[in-house]
Amino acid sequence: MESLSVLQSNLALLALSPPGWGGNLLRGLLHSLEIAFGGYSLGLLIGIAGACGKLYGGPVTRDLLATYTTCVRAIPELVLILLLYYAGTDLVNQLMTSMGRPTVDISGLAAGIFVIAVVQGAYATEVIRGAIKSVPAGQLEASRAYGMGGFQSLRRITLPAMLPYAIPGLANLWLIATKDTALLAVVGFSELTLETRQAAGSTKHYLLFYCAAGVLYLLVTLISQQLIRMIEKHARRGLPQES
Amino acid sequence: MEHEVKSSYWPAPHRIVMALIAAALITYIAISMRWEWLPGYTEQIAQGLWRTLWLLALSVLFGFLLAIPLGLVQVTGPRPLSALALGFCTLIRGTPLLLQLWLLYFGLGSIFPTIPEIRDSFLWPYLRQAWPYALLTLTLSFAAYEGEVMRGAFAGVPKGELEAARAYGMSPWQVLRRIWLPRAIHRALPTLGGEVILQLKATPLVATITVIDIYGVVSRIRQDTFLTYEPLLLLALIYMILAGILTLIFKHFENRLPVR
Numbered sequence: 001m002e003s004l005s006v007l008q009s010n011l012a013l014l015a016l017s018p019p020g021w022g023g024n025l026l027r028g029l030l031h032s033l034e035i036a037f038g039g040y041s042l043g044l045l046i047g048i049a050g051a052c053g054k055l056y057g058g059p060v061t062r063d064l065l066a067t068y069t070t071c072v073r074a075i076p077e078l079v080l081i082l083l084l085y086y087a088g089t090d091l092v093n094q095l096m097t098s099m100g101r102p103t104v105d106i107s108g109l110a111a112g113i114f115v116i117a118v119v120q121g122a123y124a125t126e127v128i129r130g131a132i133k134s135v136p137a138g139q140l141e142a143s144r145a146y147g148m149g150g151f152q153s154l155r156r157i158t159l160p161a162m163l164p165y166a167i168p169g170l171a172n173l174w175l176i177a178t179k180d181t182a183l184l185a186v187v188g189f190s191e192l193t194l195e196t197r198q199a200a201g202s203t204k205h206y207l208l209f210y211c212a213a214g215v216l217y218l219l220v221t222l223i224s225q226q227l228i229r230m231i232e233k234h235a236r237r238g239l240p241q242e243s
Numbered sequence: 244m245e246h247e248v249k250s251s252y253w254p255a256p257h258r259i260v261m262a263l264i265a266a267a268l269i270t271y272i273a274i275s276m277r278w279e280w281l282p283g284y285t286e287q288i289a290q291g292l293w294r295t296l297w298l299l300a301l302s303v304l305f306g307f308l309l310a311i312p313l314g315l316v317q318v319t320g321p322r323p324l325s326a327l328a329l330g331f332c333t334l335i336r337g338t339p340l341l342l343q344l345w346l347l348y349f350g351l352g353s354i355f356p357t358i359p360e361i362r363d364s365f366l367w368p369y370l371r372q373a374w375p376y377a378l379l380t381l382t383l384s385f386a387a388y389e390g391e392v393m394r395g396a397f398a399g400v401p402k403g404e405l406e407a408a409r410a411y412g413m414s415p416w417q418v419l420r421r422i423w424l425p426r427a428i429h430r431a432l433p434t435l436g437g438e439v440i441l442q443l444k445a446t447p448l449v450a451t452i453t454v455i456d457i458y459g460v461v462s463r464i465r466q467d468t469f470l471t472y473e474p475l476l477l478l479a480l481i482y483m484i485l486a487g488i489l490t491l492i493f494k495h496f497e498n499r500l501p502v503r
Binding site: 059060063064071073074075076077078079080082083086087090175179180181182183185186193196197200204206207210211213214217218221222 | 255257258261333334336337338339340341342343345346349350351352353354440443444445446447448451458471472475476478479482483486487
């Protein structure tokens, strides 16, 4: 009986409106998802551009991109986040002062999205490059024989045809993006992990709040996996089944 | 491959130009930025580096040992155990490492002192410190990611080899020890290098629970000197060197593996 009442009072701490902290956690989750989605989308664009540059670019472009992907994949995300977070805001402000404008406060959201995008872009470059390379050469030759230009065959043939090869890697990247947002807690951006830490710290119910946040992250992962499975099935239609 | 038609003694001209630009950049960083704090901190940096390396080594070792049963039971069953292993892998891989670390350190760390049996046990002197929680979290995380790899590796060993071993009259344990496990590890080795570098990149998180690894040392330097970039640049360089060394080591071992 006693444990039951303890459980009830604990669950009251998770109530959505104050004095419960559930609302804060959900707001944090929303912030996390915003950053993950923004960073992932931007990272995907960087990845497509990077992959095209690595495959079709000149020697200088290729070497520069190799430097980018190597560095990002060798330095811990946490260190990159600190470097880019400070350097990025600093550079923008230097630019603003040199143009004679007042300094701006970069929103944590924009900085977070930028940082995650730079990290994701490096991995996406490699995933997309591999996927483009596994598109059968005959399909590209056929498109060229039909008189399509380079950009046309990229848009009409290469990008759609590489999707089934790219989706497993890109799906992994999405799951990594959702978890990387937790690192922004270290620079003080109030996403889910930091909100959780604050809630836990002020109520002293550490286990309860960390477990609740874990459940939220896990839900995001599991729901994402279901969606990814559907997308993959859709993208793979018409391809020979391999298990 | 098709680019290496002629291999001359000199690198391509654009590479020379890029190397010169990089050298100029490094010289600029070395001269115009402030590095006078560096000599005073060499000892702390070495200590932090050492702590990072043994956290990495121990968590990879224990994590790999834990990954073998995790992968195996998912392939062989029994079903409750395999469901348990799958659940563990999903749980760890589905939540951020930072959250797991804080859950163990702040969560369990706040409960342990209230249990007298633990306070009086021989474990207490360790449980009061932060590094056991860091090591445990890193080990569990590595085990979950590597367990997934080992599951695929165990499942990928050709059935015929196991049947042949059984036909020779080996007991299940002998089959596992002599054929299945070595073949599975062989198959998992190429991904191991990448996983270890990912693990290296996960270690700086332990600084958030007061374990002073190399990242923790640099954070301290930043607080002491009020410098933003210089310590961080040094830290990035150190991690790149470590990742490079790890890559070389694993490439060396990969080349020594017999390729069929």
